[in-house]
Amino acid sequence: MYGALSALLLSLPLTVLAGVPHDVQFRRRHAGAAHNATIARRSSYTLSDHHAGQSFFDGFDFFSDADPTHGNVNYLSQAAATQAGLAYVQSDNTVVLKVDNTSTVPAGGNRNSVRITSKKTYNRGLFIADLFAMPHGCSVWPALWTVSATETWPDGGEVDIIENVNEATNNQITLHSGAGCTLAEGAKTLLSHVQGTTCASTGGNNAGCARAASSKQRRERQPRPVHVGNADGRVLKLQCDIASHFQNHQLVLDITLCGDWAGPAYSSSGQCPGTCSDAIADPSNFSVAKWMVNYIDIYQ
Numbered sequence: 001m002y003g004a005l006s007a008l009l010l011s012l013p014l015t016v017l018a019g020v021p022h023d024v025q026f027r028r029r030h031a032g033a034a035h036n037a038t039i040a041r042r043s044s045y046t047l048s049d050h051h052a053g054q055s056f057f058d059g060f061d062f063f064s065d066a067d068p069t070h071g072n073v074n075y076l077s078q079a080a081a082t083q084a085g086l087a088y089v090q091s092d093n094t095v096v097l098k099v100d101n102t103s104t105v106p107a108g109g110n111r112n113s114v115r116i117t118s119k120k121t122y123n124r125g126l127f128i129a130d131l132f133a134m135p136h137g138c139s140v141w142p143a144l145w146t147v148s149a150t151e152t153w154p155d156g157g158e159v160d161i162i163e164n165v166n167e168a169t170n171n172q173i174t175l176h177s178g179a180g181c182t183l184a185e186g187a188k189t190l191l192s193h194v195q196g197t198t199c200a201s202t203g204g205n206n207a208g209c210a211r212a213a214s215s216k217q218r219r220e221r222q223p224r225p226v227h228v229g230n231a232d233g234r235v236l237k238l239q240c241d242i243a244s245h246f247q248n249h250q251l252v253l254d255i256t257l258c259g260d261w262a263g264p265a266y267s268s269s270g271q272c273p274g275t276c277s278d279a280i281a282d283p284s285n286f287s288v289a290k291w292m293v294n295y296i297d298i299y300q
Contacts, residue, residue: 046300057116061116067115117250131292132292136289145161
């Protein structure tokens with residue numbers, strides 16, 4: 001996927017400019033009395049954070065613990081990822097985050113990859129990511145998302161902005177929350193392709209409230225998504241107290257492999273041979289498993 005522009009209005013929930021549903025019952029990011037609420041529009045937004053070029057990584061920490069989604073990856077520290085050529089800035093200032101595509105590993109083994117998390121936390125804002133390319137391929141599970149830095153998942157909320165697995169060509173946008181959040185009835189008619197209306201991701205039900213997005217995106221630097229336009233730019237209306245269900249979010253960009261979603265969905269992808277474990281072993285499967293980021297801007 002090339003030349004993608006995605007935006008998230010975090011008030012919460014979201015207005016998205018981004019792009020078939022997945023079997024979300026396998027998904028879980030972390031172990032561990034409502035009223036109607038909609039996005040309150042602000043008259044203007046001011047650029048708060050600009051992540052691009054040589055200073056891009058200054059705003060992020062590298063996550064190097066075990067993958068909470070049980071993927072077949074070793075997430076590397078910044079020093080290790082830089083040395084391995086998995087995190088770098090090109091001469092044209094494009095930021096690259098990628099999966100190791102040179103090493104041969106055992107079937108079902110772990111392959112080196114990257115996951116970064118913003119140093120700052122946010123309770124509201126407009127997030128715009130201008131991407132030249134995003135990862136895809138058999139066994140590949142990329143995601144651009146936000147999650148609470150202070151609350152136990154899912155009580156602090158999660159917003160999946162760009163996400164899908166294997167060779168999927170479209171994006172799915174999903175909200176996860178603690179008990180009490182649902183999509184308002186009006187959202188079912190306002191938005192096409194609604195996949196679920198219960199955002200609560202507790203008790204083993206991790207589906208969240210989701211919609212498939214498929215429309216093409218316009219490449220505009222200014223935060224125009226605050227204006228209701230095409231279907232992807234419309235508001236997901238939640239019935240809950242947004243401020244108490246979505247708190248102190250960090251922006252996350254990662255690439256995992258197989259794991260709780262790409263693994264179970266592998267055989268039904270229709271495009272990937274063998275098994276997900278087998279795919280891990282062949283480095284040629286990961287030649288395009290990389291994020292190429294022009295910039296990420298955050299307005300508040």
